[in-house]
Amino acid sequence: ENSPSPLPERAIYGFALFLGSWFGFMLYLVWAYVPETWLFSLGLTYWPQKYWAVALPAYLLVAIGIGYILLFGINMMSTAPLNSTHNVTDNYAKKQQQKKFQEEAIPALRDIPISEVNRMFFLPET
Amino acid sequence: MEERRYRSASGAPIALRRRQHSASCRELAVRCPRLQLRSLSATTSAVWLAAYGLFVLSENSMVLSAAIFITLIGLIIYLHFVKIDQESLLVIGSLGIQVTSCYASGKESTAFIEMGRVKDVVINEAIHMQKVIYYLCILLQDPGDPQGVSEVVPLFQSSKPRLDCLIEVYKSCQEILEQRKTAPQSS
Numbered sequence: 001e002n003s004p005s006p007l008p009e010r011a012i013y014g015f016a017l018f019l020g021s022w023f024g025f026m027l028y029l030v031w032a033y034v035p036e037t038w039l040f041s042l043g044l045t046y047w048p049q050k051y052w053a054v055a056l057p058a059y060l061l062v063a064i065g066i067g068y069i070l071l072f073g074i075n076m077m078s079t080a081p082l083n084s085t086h087n088v089t090d091n092y093a094k095k096q097q098q099k100k101f102q103e104e105a106i107p108a109l110r111d112i113p114i115s116e117v118n119r120m121f122f123l124p125e126t
Numbered sequence: 127m128e129e130r131r132y133r134s135a136s137g138a139p140i141a142l143r144r145r146q147h148s149a150s151c152r153e154l155a156v157r158c159p160r161l162q163l164r165s166l167s168a169t170t171s172a173v174w175l176a177a178y179g180l181f182v183l184s185e186n187s188m189v190l191s192a193a194i195f196i197t198l199i200g201l202i203i204y205l206h207f208v209k210i211d212q213e214s215l216l217v218i219g220s221l222g223i224q225v226t227s228c229y230a231s232g233k234e235s236t237a238f239i240e241m242g243r244v245k246d247v248v249i250n251e252a253i254h255m256q257k258v259i260y261y262l263c264i265l266l267q268d269p270g271d272p273q274g275v276s277e278v279v280p281l282f283q284s285s286k287p288r289l290d291c292l293i294e295v296y297k298s299c300q301e302i303l304e305q306r307k308t309a310p311q312s313s
Contacts, residue, residue: 079253082261082280087252089275115246115265122249122293123300 028053088114132291134158135259140285144298150219152302154295157212158285161205161230173197206231210284215295219302223247223264225281237279239264241306245275247299249292260289262296 032053039047080086093111101107129143138159145153177193209230216224222240229235245267251260266277287295 076255082252082254082263082283083278085275085278087250088248088265088278094274114248114250118246118248118296119300122296 130291130294133288135257135286135288140287140291142287142291142294144294150302150305151217152298153214153216154298155212155214156282156285156287156291158210160211161209166201170197202231205229206233213282213285215281215299217247217299217302219305225279227284239266239279242269243267244303245272247296247303249289249296250278259286260292261286262292 099108127145141157143155181189212228226236245265262281264279268276
């Protein structure tokens, strides 16, 4: 049902988007370069100021640049500090139920407490 | 008493000193590298060159005296509040754990955690400033809930030893903490 293969509908969507984006670009060029008096004489008096033809790309580029920095900063802010319990455990680990140990079966998957993990790693009992 | 050299997470040389005061009392101290003369003179020269540049631009001699003042005050604040000389951990079985930080100006700040609140001392990995580091921390428990971790106290925050040094400290602490389980509970 959900496959990434090309389909006739997708080809039509793609072509419509292609035509639409070229039309949008031509419209933007007309708005930016054609003098206002010519547009008025054609009857197009209520178009936005040409100021925005320069301002919007500038806003967009600055927003993209700030977006990189903002994303970096948001990631740093949401990282748990070293003294938070979220580095050690979480709600799912606290509420997990202990499954009964069965002989000859692979032990059930569970979150092992950090004390046990440390003992296994760093206190070799050979 | 023995002292061994290790490296911190950023590559600076640190030294770990272990002392056994008695069968159930151990002190582990990590000594950080001292303030380097070259970094101090580099910072001072940079600040004074910038101040001289401002003086040339603005012709105001107050800039120079302000720069000298700022350098002196900044150095004093750095030595007293930021630069840590030695961080030590004193583990006394059945009593508690004491964490001491000695600053370069001689100031010492200590924190004591009683053994009833200590659940375990573990080495944990966490993300810290775009790196994943190992750090030693004390897990505290609520007296009413012995299974849950109520608080985490990270240790050796400014010296940040690497895993080999942390394993030594961990083994020493665990030897003392294990005695809790075999000793008879008093409370």
